[in-house]
Amino acid sequence: MAAAFFLFFSWAKDKKKTLASLKFAWKSFRSMALLVVVIIWVIGFLLAFLPPQIISKTIGPEAGFKGVILAALFGSIVLIQAFIAFPLAGSFLRQGANISAIAAFVTTLVMVGVVTAPLEAKFFGKKFTFWRNSISFVFALLIAYIMGVVLR
Amino acid sequence: MKKGLLSPTFLFALLVANIFVYFSNPGKALAVLSSSKNYLLEMLSILPPILVLIGLLEVWVPKRVIEKAMGEASGLKGVLFSLFVGTAGMGPLYAAFPIGASLLRKGASLFNVTIFLCVWASIKIPMILFEIKFLGADFAGLRLALTIPSIIAIAWVLNTALRRSWRYEKN
Numbered sequence: 142m143a144a145a146f147f148l149f150f151s152w153a154k155d156k157k158k159t160l161a162s163l164k165f166a167w168k169s170f171r172s173m174a175l176l177v178v179v180i181i182w183v184i185g186f187l188l189a190f191l192p193p194q195i196i197s198k199t200i201g202p203e204a205g206f207k208g209v210i211l212a213a214l215f216g217s218i219v220l221i222q223a224f225i226a227f228p229l230a231g232s233f234l235r236q237g238a239n240i241s242a243i244a245a246f247v248t249t250l251v252m253v254g255v256v257t258a259p260l261e262a263k264f265f266g267k268k269f270t271f272w273r274n275s276i277s278f279v280f281a282l283l284i285a286y287i288m289g290v291v292l293r
Numbered sequence: 294m295k296k297g298l299l300s301p302t303f304l305f306a307l308l309v310a311n312i313f314v315y316f317s318n319p320g321k322a323l324a325v326l327s328s329s330k331n332y333l334l335e336m337l338s339i340l341p342p343i344l345v346l347i348g349l350l351e352v353w354v355p356k357r358v359i360e361k362a363m364g365e366a367s368g369l370k371g372v373l374f375s376l377f378v379g380t381a382g383m384g385p386l387y388a389a390f391p392i393g394a395s396l397l398r399k400g401a402s403l404f405n406v407t408i409f410l411c412v413w414a415s416i417k418i419p420m421i422l423f424e425i426k427f428l429g430a431d432f433a434g435l436r437l438a439l440t441i442p443s444i445i446a447i448a449w450v451l452n453t454a455l456r457r458s459w460r461y462e463k464n
Contacts, residue, residue: 144342147349162348169391170344175300177336177387182307185329189321220385222335223420231427243428244436251415257387264394272451273407280443288435 176263180256184220187256191219205239209289212242213281216249217274220256241289248281339384347395360400367405372445375405379412389413403455407448415440 151159221229230243253274254261261270315322363371382389393406401409416437424433 144345144349148345151349151353158352159349162352163345164348165351166341166344166348169347170341173340173391175304177340178333179300179303179307180387181332181336182304182311182325182329184332185325185327186307186310188328189324220332222385223417223423227420227423227427234428234432240432244432247424247428248415248436248440251386251420252411254386254414257390260387261390264390265397269451269455272454273410273447276447276450277411280447284436284439284443287439288432291435292431 173260173263176260180260183256187219188221191215208239208242209245209282209285213245213249213278213285216246216281217253217278218255219250220254221250223251226250239289240292241285244288245281245285248284249278252277252281335385336387339388343384343388344391347391350395350399354399356399358399359396363396363401363405363409365402367402371402371405372408375401375408376412376416376441379409380416380418382413382417386410386414402452404448404452407451408444411444411447415444 148159148163151162226247230247234240234243255274258270258274261273265273311322311325314325361367362374367374379389382392389410393410396409397403397406421433421437424436
């Protein structure tokens with residue numbers, strides 16, 4: 142909606158510039174589209190073969206340190222929208238899941254994206270992508286550890 | 294040249310894999326397609342408007358404006374600005390990649406763009422409300438309180454590690 146609004150404004154002010162910006166948008170869309178479809182399809186596979194039950198088993202109540210690491214790995218790999226992920230995490234928590242594991246899962250879920258890494262690398266380069274994701278992973282574990290200690 | 298062929302190859306491999314799964318377990322194959330379809334629709338509703346906005350940004354916003362707001366010399370104000378712009382973000386992280394790249398082109402510093410990306414990924418008002426609802430205010434609040442300094446630290450480490458070799462190249 143905001144895009145339509147600004148577009149209208151821009152069009153009224155300068156048609157040539159507006160066309161140039163639309164051309165830019167179209168060019169970036171074309172350069173991203175195929176990769177995005179691939180990523181989305183991979184996510185489809187992941188979600189079908191890694192159903193919540195398996196995740197809940199791994200990061201459930203009995204999960205110890207290994208569970209936290211696994212939870213962080215799960216969070217890094219899968220890509221779930223917040224409105225699915227939070228209720229899911231909440232239900233794990235009520236079932237008695239380890240707080241650190243849940244924190245690790247939620248934090249890596251939003252911060253680390255293995256599946257979207259090719260797209261990130263396309264825009265920022267491989268080195269940036271590798272470092273941003275791995276440093277974020279380490280910090281997610283740190284956050285998870287602190288949360289486990291504080292909220293016990 | 295090789296790079297251009299990578300995605301189509303993967304696409305083909307996924308198609309073959311999906312057909313293969315269909316013959317061994319039709320339900321699974323359809324599940325793959327239906328969740329992919331949902332994500333595709335989500336992406337189609339988010340990406341085009343964002344790209345249009347980036348296009349407008351590219352054309353209308355002069356380089357020195359971004360440079361001043363988020364550039365190397367922007368200091369604390371730049372950090373706060375990046376934090377703010379990141380929370381205003383909508384949609385998944387992949388939508389933020391082209392925006393971040395565009396900001397870099399316009400002279401924003403690597404440090405601030407990293408902050409922008411990480412904030413976009415992890416701190417959004419509706420998401421926080423959602424987290425509070427399902428995981429409790431203690432959990433959400435503490436996670437938020439820990440996430441903000443972590444993001445600054447991540448950006449700092451990344452900036453220090455990459456600074457020397459960093460050159461922003463188009464594509």
